[in-house]
Amino acid sequence: MTAAAAPTTGSSVAWNHRHLIDLDVVTWPEIELIMRTTEQMKGILARPIRKVPALNGRRVTTLFYEASTRTRVSFETAARNLSADVVSVSTATSSVTKGESLVDTIRTLEALGAEILVMRHSVSGAPYLAAEIFSGHVLNGGDGWHAHPTQALLDLFTMREHVPGGDLRGRKVAIVGDILHSRVARSNIWSLTAAGADLWLCGPATLLRGMDRWAGAWAGGAIPGHGRFNVTSDINAAVKDADVVMGLRIQRERMQGGLLPSLREYAAMYQLNAERVSLAKPDAIVMHPVPMNEGVEIAPDIATSGRSVILDQVSNGVAVRMALLYLLAGAHEAAQPGHEGAHEAAHAEAAR
Amino acid sequence: MTAAAAPTTGSSVAWNHRHLIDLDVVTWPEIELIMRTTEQMKGILARPIRKVPALNGRRVTTLFYEASTRTRVSFETAARNLSADVVSVSTATSSVTKGESLVDTIRTLEALGAEILVMRHSVSGAPYLAAEIFSGHVLNGGDGWHAHPTQALLDLFTMREHVPGGDLRGRKVAIVGDILHSRVARSNIWSLTAAGADLWLCGPATLLRGMDRWAGAWAGGAIPGHGRFNVTSDINAAVKDADVVMGLRIQRERMQGGLLPSLREYAAMYQLNAERVSLAKPDAIVMHPVPMNEGVEIAPDIATSGRSVILDQVSNGVAVRMALLYLLAGAHEAAQPGHEGAHEAAHAEAAR
């Protein structure tokens, strides 16, 4: 099916993925199912008591090989809002560092009761290995440069909240920064082209390597009905008349590899500042997957301006992660009548 | 109103503070409300199942920039006893250390759902900054040398349990040690003078700097009706006929700044030992905000003697923190009928 042509198909779409590792295999109707479920979860978060029993007695384990308090807290809060039990394992504080293989660690966590494994790893593709050996559900919390699907989905949800009609077809989205090393950019490519957006990836040529070939294959019409996908080093061209302008974090380490001459030079040429953002549409929104380097990829006044929806992204992250935990848990256990009850209860809860 | 003249005014006092950062703005009737609420919470802790649903579905986040397992566990236990969901963030194990500003961290935690923020920070005044940007409640778990209000309140509660009639008016309280760097001493000044106690702060002159001026202003009658407040380097004068003798932790780092010649010399001159404590009243109690350096500021036999109420302080700490979480959460949400129910339920629970 084609994304641009496909309107929301409503409740007839079922969730059939055992894992969520990247968005490349998720269809547009499935993404819309995630968006609708996120909407329901956001309703739960607006109540005085933000908790439903949907995943009561279910076990969510977070396994973080990279430190990220923010993302870990977001997943754990999402799991607890659904009344799941949460076990947290991170290499910073655990004996996991003692040279035990990823395979042994995952087998052990499963034997200890893990049902949904939220995993962050510095090696691209590590969650695919996890999915091969884990009999539950793997939810990718970011792997190397490869993918960060929950971030892309919360980005999409936040854009739809702010774009009139919630429809991104033909809307111009500019992502500016270190595209090459960004799992956020890569996952956003799938979701935003599926949504029919006019996507522009922008950064210094050294940080765009390989992207033009990807964009070329795509825009050539290989996937008809999807949005456009452009790559440029010209920030003015990227930002001009954009509906959405997103900055990406610049990591200091990039300079060591010779990919960036200096943060100062980067800021001079690519920082999202008032002048550049003024080229976008008057009601354009500014986004960023925190943490920010204020003064480098984004000017402080832009980060906190009325256009900024950066904190909306953070809070929508909890809702989108609740939706994904809920869908993943439900798909797997659909055949078990005991769980079905909890399933329906949550639906009823969410529907109120 | 004056503390010495003001008897308990009973249930007519309401809690109107959005935050609790220091006791300087808390009135005596409000302190008595905290004491009464702590009493109720202590009743809950005496039951086989020490848990009430008062804060069910509410989210307490602890943000600790200084390691303190003891204080963190106390706050988290208090929050869980009230059925709150607890998120713990500490710089030791988190990416918070990566140079992100306090402001950004707090905004992010709020976007992730934090409602009550329990914060410990090495910079005096940091919680005031937090309170400016956080839309929920800030509860100070200790900031620099400035304040540690929950410690002062648990100290007060413990003293009232042991002083006949629970009335500290005219009772002599001696606090001995590193007054200069002690947030515990500073917060105790507010609560103990409000309680009408005869407060004596004692230590080497280098560790009392500035205190005599404070005491002078006070005792001069600026706040009529409050207790007396004395500063001395003469430990015998401080401890003589005292009802309460409290030692403070001496930090080894103080010697580097030339404020203390050696721990041995400090112990010889100011250690709370059997001889000195014998100068106090026969039924005087000995207190200390753990952790202790036994053999430095306090002799081991005194720390574990029958006069010592040090472990009472620790367990009263859970009750006083339950009371504060309860009061802070209730004040803010009083207008929300959904929460009012939980509120009343807890009152009913606590009243049984």
Place this chain on the structure above:
Amino acid sequence: MTAAAAPTTGSSVAWNHRHLIDLDVVTWPEIELIMRTTEQMKGILARPIRKVPALNGRRVTTLFYEASTRTRVSFETAARNLSADVVSVSTATSSVTKGESLVDTIRTLEALGAEILVMRHSVSGAPYLAAEIFSGHVLNGGDGWHAHPTQALLDLFTMREHVPGGDLRGRKVAIVGDILHSRVARSNIWSLTAAGADLWLCGPATLLRGMDRWAGAWAGGAIPGHGRFNVTSDINAAVKDADVVMGLRIQRERMQGGLLPSLREYAAMYQLNAERVSLAKPDAIVMHPVPMNEGVEIAPDIATSGRSVILDQVSNGVAVRMALLYLLAGAHEAAQPGHEGAHEAAHAEAAR
């Protein structure tokens, strides 16, 4: 009573231990009570919602002076499955490292509300000290080279699941590796001889020191009715016709003390590989208290072969720890009618 002669005495045995530090003081009928309770807990783990309210409102504190994510997660999962509140303290992330004594730490944790203390410490015997000062229950999660009773009990439970009839009397069990430094081996000696097994401990002579004297005293009939207990450096003799073959982790540090020439030499002489395991009975099982050094004490193909029950050990560990938390909590509070209800409810739950 003698183990070999004593059949299961059924429900007439009560649990009378306040602590569980080692198995030397636990009788065979009591071990069988643990096994039956573990069976019931395993039934709970097989349900869609793996949670019972047995320890609702009860407080379990884990205090780990050695890092072990696996064991800590196992205990915490067990406690949460019983609806207990869990507080985790580990030296890696806590201020416990700042020189505070074990005694002060335990007194403080008790004052903070700890009722069951699960403790791991690198010093043999540390839990006995804890038990002297802690008024609740101490559950040993491993102390130095001394004891690891929960591991021995999960080993026993796993063996009984796989040995026909669940009866270990006369069954040959070979434990191969660093016996000298192994708390796992030491605790298994008590439980396996009590079960009437024919136990063989095997390793290089340097790693068996003192064991032959222990075995000699035993086999001489000091405890009539118990199984045999043999010590050998001949791996073929140990493994031949065994019903159970268990490998122990070899620690690299051992080479520094001159106890092992090299890991390569150890592997050549004692690794559990296909050739050696083929000497055991055709239906023999292979065990290991993870984490493994695959390629050192065990060959990778043996670790993952059909004979391996290593992951069964991990998941049985959760059930056995649920059983022990349940029995310890129940014994202590039996006189309190309020708790008795929770007690019975769990029994009813477990019996369904």
